[in-house]
Amino acid sequence: MSAADLLYSDTEEALRDSVRRxxxxxxxxxxxxxxxxxxxxxxxxxxxxLAVDLGVxxxxxxxxLGGAGATAREAAVVLEELGRAVAPVPFLTSAVLATLALLRAGDTDFVGELAEGDRTATLVVPLSxxxxxxxxxxxxxxxxxxGAVSSVAGALEADLLIVPALGPHGVELHAVDRNAQGVTVTPVPSLDMTRPLADLTFGATPSSLVSAAAADAVTDALRCGAALLSAEQFGVASWCFETTLAYVKDRRQFGRAIGSYQAIKHRLADLWLEVGSACSAARYAADTWARADDDADIAAAVAQSYCGEVAVHAAEECIQLHGGIGMTWEYPAHLYLKRAKSSQLAFGTGYRHRARLAELIDLPVAPAKTARS
Structure with a gap:
């Protein structure tokens, strides 16, 4: 296996610049x-x-098959920028989860349609x-x-539903038109309305069988999705840190910029270290998936268990250090806290990813504590 490269290439920086602009x-x-x-x-x-003009x-x-032939590294760059903008677009659900599940299941037809950008899809599993x-x-x-599936992200805007279903011999993968007979899509309240959720029900719904043995394909797509979600979380944390840093340099109280006070400096120094570490974890996760490295699952568990907490902390600090304006509906800080918190619970909590990490590296599980009599 080649060594990890956490630096951004010229191609990746050009992609970032295009998406950001x-x-x-x-x-x-x-x-x-x-x-x-x-x-x-x-x-x-x-x-x-994004989908057609930039080809993401x-x-x-x-x-x-009509795509760009890029890797998880390029997808991570796009997700970083989408996180910085909390953009309500279906890149994660369509271009990552649904596309990867189809590719791993051996599909050659539907992925071409998705690559063109004319249709979107979602993998019909609960976001958690x-x-x-x-x-x-x-x-x-x-x-x-x-059957029924609750809290599916991307279902409201998807044209195509990629549905794992239990067949006679295990998990199959089916493709269903969103307007097919028996499909009901019901929006549900969500903390983060930039990534809305919906409940889906199927009643004798016709479908196209993609694969009769798709358990590994779906699991692989979810693991890669979890790894790449950490890049979005890093993007959220980056915006929160940079915006807060700029604000405390400009906001003045008692004749001084509030960023000159030692307590504020310490909080931002700690946050700077956390965000930088999140960058390294997210980049390593994307790089290992791009190279099909043996450490890919470990890197994904590390990134998800860490980056989710950093994004939430950065968003909390952003709101608190902005003072009164940070609490207002008109200021966008609340968008980042909602995205950070909802994504922290996606694909399993940080605790579950740490437990997964312990299994991967053969770390003994601590015995459960018992209450004292």
Whole structure:
């Protein structure tokens, strides 16, 4: 295996610059706040620009299938920028999770459609599903798909539903048109409305069988998705730190910039160290997946157990150190706290990822504490 490279290449920096400029122009914070309005703004044009004009929808799709043939490293760069903008677009759910599940299952048709950017998809599992856990309650029978799945991210905007279902010989993977007979998509309240959730039910729903043995494909997609989610969490933390640092340099109280006070300096110094460490963890996770390194699962567990907590802490510090303005609805800090907290619970909690890490490195599990009599 080649050595890890945590530095960004010129190609990755060019991709970052393109995505950042597009989001700054078409997805500014004041527009994103509108997702909480009664008549939220439609961000489909933003996704269309990203997916088609920049080609991010097909980043992970091989060139022979119509994609860019890129790796997890490039996908991580895109997710960093989407995290910095808390952009309400389906890159993670469509271009990562659904696409990877289809690719690992051997599909060559649907991934081409997704790579073109004309259609979006989502992997129909609860957002909180842990990689390797029981992944579906949908049954595949001769009469179609039957069952229900709760809290699915990306279902509201998806054209295609990629559904793991229990068949006669194990977990199968099916593709279902969102408007197919028997499909019901019900929006549910979500802490983070920039990544809305929905409950799905299937009643004798016709589908296209992608693979009759897809358990490993779905698990692999979820593990890679968890690794790449850490890049988005790093992006959230970066915005929070940089914005807060700029604010405390400018905000003055008692004749001095509040950033000159020692207590503020210490808090920001600690946060700077945490965000830098999150960058390293997220980059290493993406790099190991890109190289199919033996450490990929370990790196994903490390990144997810750490980056989620850093993103939440950075968002909390952002709100607190901004004082009164940080608490207002008009200021975007609350968007980052909501995204950080919701993503911290996605693909399993930090505790579950630390437990997974302990298993991977053969670390003995501490015995459970018992209450004293």
């Amino acid at each position: 597009l989001l700054a122009d078409r997805c500014p914070p004041d527009a994103v706040i509108g997702v909480y309005d009664q008549a939220p703004r439609d961000f489909a044009p933003v996704w269309k620009a 929808a097909g980043l992970l799709v091989p060139e022979e 599903t842990e990689p390797g856990a029981a992944m579906t309650s949908v049954l595949a029978t001769a009469g179609g798909l039957t």
